[in-house]
Amino acid sequence: MSGPSPAVAEIRVAVRAALTARAALTAEAAGRTVLVACSGGADSVALAAAAAFVAPxxxxxxxxxxxxxxxxDSSSERAGAVAAWARTIGLDPVESVAVHVPEDGTGPEAAARSARYGALVDTAREHGAVGVLLGHTMEDQAETCLLALARGAGPRGLAGMPAVRELDGVGLLRPLLxxxxxxxxAAAIESGFIPWDDPHNGDPRYARPRVRHELLPALIDALGDGVVGNLAQTARQLxxxxxxxxxxxxxxxxxxxxxxxxxxxxxxxxxxxxxxxxAGAVASALGHRHVDALDALITRWHGQGPVWLPGGVAVARVEGRLQKHGGKIPP
Incomplete structure (x- = not known):
């Protein structure tokens, strides 16, 4: 009997390495659950199929x-189809979780991501999972690096997505980076499930689809296909x-x-x-200009007043020390 295809084998090896490393760091990992976050797209379908084989x-x-x-439209039916397929390949438990994506001022992409990760963390806690596998690939990492560069992000932003991240006590694992x-x-084709492409991933109103379908292909045309791996390597080094x-x-x-x-x-x-x-600043809104303003209290001091941070937090220099200021938000 022939073995798995090269694509399937490569993904299984990556999943095995991620789970083995996680088990070594997590007490009593044997016999516990790992969850796969699966949207129904090719990346996460291939990851789920590999996890179903490797984990047991x-x-x-x-x-x-x-x-x-x-x-x-039909998002609930699509989620149901993913869940039904997952059960046929032996995944258990299987959960389909509906979330509300609020209009919180961060933009639809960020709001959806926040709601999604909240659901993943809650579900992992419910089942005592040692981690959640995410299907981000090398291209996803390259896109993240380019988006961070366009925002003027520092080294942490340019470092992209970590292979392992602890979020509220739950490990998020990215074995496919x-x-x-x-x-x-190629591996998803062999999974028995027909993956779908999220139309948001091709919507030019959003930054990541523009990077995916316009900027990254242009860079590949100009610099060669190795640019994807080089961007991902830059992220790892940073x-x-x-x-x-x-x-x-x-x-x-x-x-x-x-x-x-x-x-x-x-x-x-x-x-x-x-x-x-x-001090209470809002993390999602805290940027370089705020940190630079705090730095000015130290290196460019001329008696200036407090620095106001996102969330109505003020920081002042008082008797040679930085401290949270108790004033009111200026009009």
Whole structure:
């Protein structure tokens, strides 16, 4: 009997490596559940099929969660079809979760992502899962890097999506970041489920589809197909640098301006960013200009008033220290 195709085998190897590493870091992982986040697209379908094969051979249960954002006609039927297919390949538990995507000012993409991750975390906790597998590929990572570059993001933004991220105590695992989208599509064809393409992924009103269908192909035409892997490699290198600098910054807790002034700007910026979040600033709206304004209280001091951060938080320099200010939001 012939073995799996090269595409299927490659994805199984990647999933095995991710689950083995997770089990080594998670107490009593054997026999516990891992969930696959599956939209019904080719990437997540291929990932789910691989997890159904690999997890039981590692002494783990593989389940699936599909999130219905309610943003398109027949989305609930599509989620139901994904769930029904998942059961046929032995995934258990299988959950179809409907979410409400609010108009919260962050934009439809960000709001949908926030609602989706909230549902994934809640479902993982409900089932005591050791982690949730996500189907992001090398192209997804390259697109993320380009979007961050366009926003003027720093190293942490350019580092893209981490292979492992802890979100509210739940591990989000991305075993396919080193894999091309063509591989996942080839594997999905063998899954027994016909994957679908989310129309939002081709909607030019959104930034990521424009990067996916216009910018990245243009870069490939100009620089060659290796640009995708090079962007992903850049993200990996920056992630390592950012992790190290973040650890160094975590060791610095002083808010004395003389101490802060003596830090390297790369470290001081991270200390100030963490201080702003601890003070109550809204993370999604906190940007470089806010951190730069805090830095001015240290390095460009001329008696200026407090710095106002997203969420109505003010920070002032008082007797040579930075501290949260108790004033009111200015009109």
């Amino acid at each position: 051979r590692l002494g783990m249960r593989a389940g699936l969660v599909t999130v219905d954002h309610g943003l398109q 080193g894999m091309r989208r063509a591989t996942t599509r 992630a390592m640098d950012a992790d190290y600098l973040d650890r160094v910054a975590t060791d610095e807790t002083s808010l004395d301006v003389r101490v802060l002034a003596g830090l390297h700007p790369a470290i001081r910026g991270r200390v100030l960013h963490r201080f702003a979040l601890d």
